[in-house]
Amino acid sequence: MRTGVWLVGARGSVATTSIVGALALRAGLTGPTGCVTELSELRGPAWPSFADLVFGGHDVAATPLAKRAEALADAGVVPARLVAALGEELAAVDDDVRPAPVGGTQADRAAAVVADLAAFRGRHGLDRVVVVNVSATEPAARPHPAHADPDALAAALAAGEEVLPPSSLYAYAAFTAGCPYVDFTPSTGARLPALAALAARHAVPYAGHDGKTGETLLKSVLAPMFAMRHLAVRSWSGTNLLGGGDGATLAQPDANAAKVASKQRVLGEILGYVPQGDTRIDYVEELGDFKTAWDLITFAGFLGTGMRLEFTWHGCDSALAAPLVLDLARITAAAHAAGRHGPLTDLAFFFKDPLGPADSGPDAGATADRAPGHALGEQWARLAAFAADLHAGAGTPPAGGAA
């Protein structure tokens, strides 16, 4: 199944690491560490192979991919030997990275994205193209009446109005072109009623939001433990320090607020109450793509005895995110091939702020039967069942069976 992976933000850290990783996997130069679709519980015939993935995308930046990859190698994010070995392949992918459309109306720019997607699909003889948003985090979208339904949206766009944030314009173009869409960022993306209805009209699936790779991943494992042992979490405070392009974007208050909101939802949902404390994100240029999270949790046990847990996480953000981008592209492509459409709520495992029933628009009931939850163990079980279903439909059961 030849599958296009169209990365919005194709020259960013996550995108470049994803492309280097996929090319290295295809060449047999590295293993699939971090790719959950290669675990025995999830592996199977429904996924396109790594060799079947063809990359392209949009970016506002013009730095060639090979240069971005060299910069990531200098920063210790990807091995320099891989970047050196994959120079030709990276240049070939670069030919499929288009400048993000600028100028004209939003309708003009959406039409340009649709044309780029169609040309990419035709050029490479692809069965389908999955659009994955890994571009810079945007501020929360300003509400507009045209967000409510696809006809109002079409009318506003036809009238030359600017009604969508960039991530949603890409989702609009993806659906119009018949492509599934994955939002790895906290931006609005497909999370508007008009876009949910448009996805239903075009019978395409979509997934999101905001890849779960660091502090929130730990919260989604530790918080269920406190809940299951009936321990009372009194406070949970976290400080995240990061550099890189993402860190620079998150230094801006609006984007920072969107990200912090997406990180904070997890605790309240898992514990059933919100403990004291805040999550902070601070930009430290020197740290580059490596993130440090410090969390302090105070909790009470039997007879009110106070205790505390502290953890420090040093993660390489792009190395944690890139394999998940490849997983999401493979699973979403398989879901599309199997005729699934609407929000893929079974992919909550990957996200800080997963799509749920409220995001399902006219598809309610088809795929969004119940809230996906935030606890990693439950999300894993749902993902494994979903994978088993797709593999069964594709012919052979998964190698290791479903969990």
Ligand SMILES: NC(=O)c1ccc[n+]([C@@H]2O[C@H](COP(=O)([O-])OP(=O)(O)OC[C@H]3O[C@@H](n4cnc5c(N)ncnc54)[C@H](O)[C@@H]3O)[C@@H](O)[C@H]2O)c1
């Ligand atoms: N790395 C992680 O662990 C992780 C986890 C969850 C979410 N994310 C999200 O993934 C996204 C990418 O992170 P990153 O570290 O690669 O950031 P980055 O700043 O390195 O890359 C973002 C890219 O998007 C491009 N871009 C900006 N506006 C655009 C537009 N309108 N159209 C097309 N391209 C555009 C930029 O030029 C840049 O190349 C961020 O939104 C981040 O919050 C990352």
